[in-house]
Amino acid sequence: MNKQTAMRRRFRAPLTGGALLMLAAAGAAAAEVGEVVAAGERWLVAQVESQRRIDSLGDERRSLAEEYRTVLREIEGLNAYNRQLQRQIQLQDDEIGVLDASIAQATMVDRQILPLMLRMADALEQFVALDLPFLPEERAQRLRFVREAIDRVDVSVAEKFRQVLEAYQVELEFGRTIEAYTGSTEIDGRKLEVDFLRVGRIGLYYQTLDGTRSGRWDAKARRWAALPAADRNPLRDAIRVARKLTAPDLLTLPLPTAAR
DSSP: OOHHHHHHHHHHHHHHHHHHHHHHHHHHHHHHHHHHHHHHHHHHHHHHHHHHHHHHHHHHHHHHHHHHHHHHHHHHHHHHHHHHHHHHHHHHHHHHHHHHHHHHHHHHHHHHHHHHHHHHHHHHHHHHHHSOOOSHHHHHHHHHHHHHHHHOTTSOHHHHHHHHHHHHHHHHHHTTOEEEEEEEEEETTEEEEEEEEEETTTEEEEEETTSSOEEEEETTTTEEEEOOGGGHHHHHHHHHHHTTSSOOOOOOOOOOOTTO
């Protein structure tokens, strides 16, 4: 064994122990660094999770705030709608009050106007009975129609009153017109087809279809009075004028007088 080999052997043990110490120190330091890194990673993960929770809470807060504002707007809209409904209900209550008053008044009017219409119908019937006996069936049918209208429950009071006034209006027009029509009447116990002539309400005449007989209604005697042959042609001409078969002309007809 030479000198260099002996020196390497002598210093091998101390050199190996120092290396081990350094390696141990380095391992401990590495372990500490690893723990620090691991701790840092855990802290970062915790921070990330914390930030996520914060973000989630922020989103939830914003969602709740938006929902709250939406609910407030809905409440405001509902309040406005309720106020509008209250006004409408009040107006309807006022209208109902007016209608109730109108119904009460209408009921009172019905109680007063129905007897009036009945009296008017009775008066019109008496007037027709005392009037010249022209168009008896037509006038009797009109009176029946008026009375049936008064009795019907499905006809309004206004319509009933209109029917009564219309009947009066028709009778009023008879006094201002001239009319000729064909009908039948009983003369001297015989029923004859004749032409009638009505001149307002001052004269009612008849002439047989062959023109051989003529007559005038005598209101006082309530019967037909025969006319002389001289009145036949004027009566025939007057009938033609009433039917608009000839131009209007001066009529020469016998009229009742106070002395007759």
